[in-house]
Amino acid sequence: MICAKADLHIHTFLSPCGNIGMTPLNIVAQAKAKGLQLIAVTDHNSTLQGPVVRQVCEREGIAVIYGAEITTREEVHCLAYVGSEEQRVELQHYLEKHLPHVPNNPDIFGYQLWVDEHEQVLGEAPYLLISAIDQGIEQVAAFVHSIEGLFVPAHIERSRNSLLSQLGFVPPGLPADALELSRYTNPVDFCSKNATLKKYRIIQSSDAHFPGDIGTAATSFLMEKTGFAGLKTALTSTHE
């Protein structure tokens, strides 16, 4: 077994709020410098920067998982992680189908560009990626599970766009594979104050928008092999 240190919530320049320094090369260099063995790329409602980050990760010897930070109809931010390129494409189609066609205004929200390794622009997402999709949280969870992905409500304790801010409490029966805390909260304190959430796995990631944020919070997982399958086994095996 390997103990893999993972930061599973990283935005790239594609997210309108992602800093211009969040290019594939910079992200991977920072992740390695911070001693991470596993990262996930989770842009708002898009997976399109994932494949280039994966290329760089493979070359640099660090594991990566495809993902997205989905805004549900209730405006709850939820992380979705998927295992393969085919599943990434399925997730991307789902997001494009359900994202409202509100044009982005880069002057206000920032650019939504994805780039190659050499920071040449590959494309621009036309619609505002931080909008809420037209699917409720349970529908999103069901879709993510239908493509064998992992569903993790993001930064649940934050006062904006979180499961607890939007919905007051964790809906009974929500099929979450884990709950994420932001880097601003001590997980031990949180768990002692929220005993009702004991049945969920709690993970913590950085929600990095700037290169320096990467690895400021991380979770270590025991895995046979560092990657999506290892994470899935670690999250879905019997939790005590």
Add this chain to the structure above:
Amino acid sequence: MTVKEMAAALQLRVLAGEEGLEKQIAGGYTSDLLSDVMGYADAGMVWITLQTHKNIIAIASLKELSAVVLVKGFEPDADTVALAIQEQITLLGTTEQAFEFSGRLYRLLYP
């Protein structure tokens, strides 16, 4: 004023929970953040929201609100209706948006 009188005066559609129509109304609260409603709404208020998730019923029950009004013609989720029936929370619908409906309810309650 009862929920039933409000529903008649403001042409609301009863979506679920007719048992609660005789409850008295002690004011209104307009918010789409369930954590905010949990913290700040008072018993007897009518809650005006666009959220359709089943957690709205649990919070209405917990806070002893007199009714929930969904705005903009939004339909409740199926499990929201089921929970409203179980918890005997009256769920009403209007085609108006929150500003217009809140204004009309305010005028009705505080003429």
